[in-house]
Amino acid sequence: MKKVLFLFVAMLLVVSVQAQEKRAEITFDSEVVDYGEVDYGADGVRKFTFTNTGNDVLIVARVYSTCGCTIPKKPENPIQPGEKGEIEVKYDTKRPGPIRKTITVYSNASEVPQSLKIKGTVKSEAGE
Secondary structure, rough: HHHHHHHHHHHHHHEEEHHOOOOOEEEEEOEEEEEEEEEEOOEEEEEEEEEOOOOOOOEEEEEEEEOOEEOOOOOOOOOOOOOOOEEEEEEEEOOOOOOOOOOEEEEEOOOOEEEEEEEEEEEOOOOO
């Protein structure tokens, strides 16, 4: 019985070590995009660039924002190890005032979602 238990534990360890060897990792160039001061109605598109620094294919499953004024767009295809990818974010610049929003990224790189931030200020329509 002890031999069977030992064999089971040994096999479990081998399987867990192999599972840890292949893993995708997402590394962002920056986790914050600063719009600075943007004109009312200006192009509100910015990009978060990242690299798959792991040794398995990275799949960005879902990306969402904290409000409807910010529309994120995830990559359509899987990102191979060592390759770069982008998450595009479009902010509605017809909303004057400060920009402080969070974009949440779900991928196979981590069980915990990653948070990205955008910040800045949209000038009023009169340019003030």
